[in-house]
Amino acid sequence: MASAAICNIFTILTIAKRLSAYIDGAPRDACTDLIPGHGKAPQPSDTVPYVLSARSGQTTYYPGEILHLTLSINSMNPKTTFKGFLVQARHRGSTIPVGMWNAASDNNQDALTCSNSKDSITHSSNNVKTSIGLIWVAPITNGSGPVEFRYTVVQWLDVYWVNNVGLSLNEREKPPTPPVDVYPLNLL
Numbered sequence: 001m002a003s004a005a006i007c008n009i010f011t012i013l014t015i016a017k018r019l020s021a022y023i024d025g026a027p028r029d030a031c032t033d034l035i036p037g038h039g040k041a042p043q044p045s046d047t048v049p050y051v052l053s054a055r056s057g058q059t060t061y062y063p064g065e066i067l068h069l070t071l072s073i074n075s076m077n078p079k080t081t082f083k084g085f086l087v088q089a090r091h092r093g094s095t096i097p098v099g100m101w102n103a104a105s106d107n108n109q110d111a112l113t114c115s116n117s118k119d120s121i122t123h124s125s126n127n128v129k130t131s132i133g134l135i136w137v138a139p140i141t142n143g144s145g146p147v148e149f150r151y152t153v154v155q156w157l158d159v160y161w162v163n164n165v166g167l168s169l170n171e172r173e174k175p176p177t178p179p180v181d182v183y184p185l186n187l188l
Contacts, residue, residue, distance in 0.1 A: 024110070025122040026086040026152070031114030032095045034086055034152040034163040042162040049077040050153045052087065052166025055133075061147070062174040064140040066102075071151060071166075072131030083126040084154035086112070088119065089136055089147045092168070098147060102135040109134065138171075146170045 030036055055068040071087065073080045088097040097119035103111040108125050109132060111118035121134055138144070149166040 023126045024124055025112060026084065026120075028112070028114065030086055030152070031088075031097070031112070031120065034088070034150060036084065036086070036152060036154055036160060036162075038154070038157055038160065040158040042160055045161060045164055048153070048161040048164050049074055049080045049155075050082065050151075050161070050164075052149055052151050052164075054167060054169075059169060060172040061138045061169045062172050063138055063142050063144065064174065065138045067136045067138065067169075069134040069136060069149065069166075070131055071134060071153070080155070081128045081130055082153045082155050083128060084123045084160075085132070085151060086120060086122045087134060087149060087151040087166070088114070088121075089138075089149050091144070092146050092148055098139050098144065100137045102137060104133075104135070108132060142171075142174065144171055 026036055035042070050071060051074045052069060052071050055070055058067070061067060069087075071085055073082075087101075089099045090097055096115050098116075100116070100118045101111045101121035103109045103118070103121055103124075108123055108127055108129060109121055110124040112120040112122050114120045121136075123129075136149075138147075146168060148168045151164050151166050152160060152162045153164075154160040
């Protein structure tokens with residue numbers, strides 16, 4: 001009888017630990033497949049009520065550029081909220097994140113290191129959210145190529161959408177730095 005009670009307590013504590021484990025962000029286990037590990041199958045991708053978009057509507061990036069993105073509910077579901085997320089920029093067809101995220105500590109987000117420093121971004125609390133602003137810094141080397149922003153959103157523990165493509169950006173050449181004139185304009 002005592003061993004059954006101890007076993008039940010152990011089971012309850014294990015489940016409680018598992019349920020609370022992702023309150024402060026996605027686990028590193030989710031880095032490749034973006035699956036949060038909540039133990040239930042994800043929702044169909046064609047039903048995702050969220051959108052990841054560039055704030056300026058841009059379709060290209062240049063090396064080292066800072067992009068402002070927004071993860072939010074789509075206009076068809078104005079009362080929908082979410083608690084957790086994981087976002088990565090990847091080269092098309094790759095599972096390795098590229099670029100770096102700048103996490104705002106006061107904005108319910110935290111950078112996660114999967115392959116390189118701060119190459120992914122996740123939630124830092126499971127507070128209810130309707131949108132969140134994100135900052136991504138593109139790879140600084142030329143020739144990085146097109147990137148896709150992939151995301152997972154958790155609405156509730158067992159209701160989530162996995163590995164959705166939020167937007168795709170093509171690389172453009174970084175604009176040249178204008179030469180610095182050594183003569184003041186008024187002397188020419």
